[in-house]
Amino acid sequence: MMTEEVRRAIEEISGVIPESRIRRDEPMDAHTSFRTGGPAAAFVVAENEDELSAALSALAGSGAEHLLMGNGSNLLVADEGYPGVIIKLGGDFESIEQDEEDPCLVRVGAAKLMSSTSAFLTGRGLAGFEFASGIPGSIGGAVFMNAGAYGGEMKDVVESVRVMDADGTGLRELGNEEMDFSYRHSAAEENGMIILSAALRLRSDDREAIAARVAELSAKRNAKQPVNFPSAGSTFKRPAGGYAAALIEEAGLKGYRAGGAEVSEKHSGFVINRGGATTEDVLAVMRHVREKVFENSGIMLEPEVRLINCSL
Numbered sequence: 001m002m003t004e005e006v007r008r009a010i011e012e013i014s015g016v017i018p019e020s021r022i023r024r025d026e027p028m029d030a031h032t033s034f035r036t037g038g039p040a041a042a043f044v045v046a047e048n049e050d051e052l053s054a055a056l057s058a059l060a061g062s063g064a065e066h067l068l069m070g071n072g073s074n075l076l077v078a079d080e081g082y083p084g085v086i087i088k089l090g091g092d093f094e095s096i097e098q099d100e101e102d103p104c105l106v107r108v109g110a111a112k113l114m115s116s117t118s119a120f121l122t123g124r125g126l127a128g129f130e131f132a133s134g135i136p137g138s139i140g141g142a143v144f145m146n147a148g149a150y151g152g153e154m155k156d157v158v159e160s161v162r163v164m165d166a167d168g169t170g171l172r173e174l175g176n177e178e179m180d181f182s183y184r185h186s187a188a189e190e191n192g193m194i195i196l197s198a199a200l201r202l203r204s205d206d207r208e209a210i211a212a213r214v215a216e217l218s219a220k221r222n223a224k225q226p227v228n229f230p231s232a233g234s235t236f237k238r239p240a241g242g243y244a245a246a247l248i249e250e251a252g253l254k255g256y257r258a259g260g261a262e263v264s265e266k267h268s269g270f271v272i273n274r275g276g277a278t279t280e281d282v283l284a285v286m287r288h289v290r291e292k293v294f295e296n297s298g299i300m301l302e303p304e305v306r307l308i309n310c311s312l
């Protein structure tokens with residue numbers, strides 16, 4: 001069911017974005033790495049800043065609920081779906097460009113995947129992004145939550161970020177400091193601004209040495225993580241003074257199941273979809289884990305995965 005606000009916003013958006021990129025009742029299990037979630041009332045792909053600005057302005061004007069998604073690798077969408085408009089970036093937002101005068105500076109569009117960014121940088125002999133090569137998100141999603149792995153975080157490589165305000169106005173470039181990065185956090189989480197691109201500061205190195213480091217981290221990831229099952233990576237944030245996976249294991253929850261969702265046997269920090277899981281199954285596992293870990297350790301785990309139209 002489409003609300004009146006969504007209907008009005010979509011009518012306006014269709015004056016700017018071709019119908020072929022506006023879908024109704026779009027199943028979100030096709031767009032999330034968990035492979036769960038019901039339909040979004042509308043799903044729009046914006047391919048340049050003008051389209052995005054017009055779409056956001058229409059949404060702000062109509063008051064329709066909306067969400068800008070990246071690659072869907074940190075989202076858990078309700079089985080009932082999402083009653084608003086989901087915007088995804090494509091086209092121009094997938095660009096990547098090395099600065100001609102300053103070759104260690106690379107401008108990457110928000111929709112570009114971390115894996116292809118890493119491949120580009122390796123090919124140009126630019127080091128510093130190896131830590132991020134296996135994170136299955138987009139640059140926008142990674143900047144939004146200061147994604148990190150193997151001792152590196154986006155904040156270590158981001159020099160500046162081009163952003164737009166949530167209402168489609170206010171284009172500007174923010175420096176690293178202004179992004180207020182901290183553990184799995186950036187200023188974008190607070191003010192709803194949209195990340196359009198990021199300028200990454202790398203250092204030059206031997207291509208083969210970079211490729212070898214990427215391969216080593218990829219082998220580590222494959223050995224430790226349940227990469228063959230749908231998931232959203234680490235389900236819970238690292239709590240102060242501990243590791244979520246260790247706390248979950250200590251509470252005896254490895255392999256705990258509800259329906260098709262399970263605390264991974266391979267890495268207890270991951271809830272996986274063993275096949276046919278619903279979002280409700282994943283939530284049931286998450287609720288049980290939080291309760292039992294709290295009973296066992298006194299620590300209340302907070303989700304790292306973003307809950308869309310659902311709650312614990």
Ligand SMILES: Cc1cc2nc3c(=O)[nH]c(=O)nc-3n(C[C@H](O)[C@H](O)[C@H](O)COP(=O)(O)OP(=O)(O)OC[C@H]3O[C@@H](n4cnc5c(N)ncnc54)[C@H](O)[C@@H]3O)c2cc1C
Binds near residue numbers: 074135136137142306
């Ligand atoms: C197998 C697996 C392994 C993972 N390993 C890691 C890991 O090692 N380290 C790690 O940090 N994460 C990891 N993750 C989680 C996930 O990949 C990261 O959180 C990633 O940064 C999410 O990016 P995304 O593009 O998929 O964003 P989405 O999941 O689509 O969105 C996440 C949030 O970002 C916001 N967002 C996305 N794009 C933009 C934008 N352009 N402007 C403003 N807001 C935006 C969305 O609104 C949403 O709130 C893993 C996930 C999986 C499935």
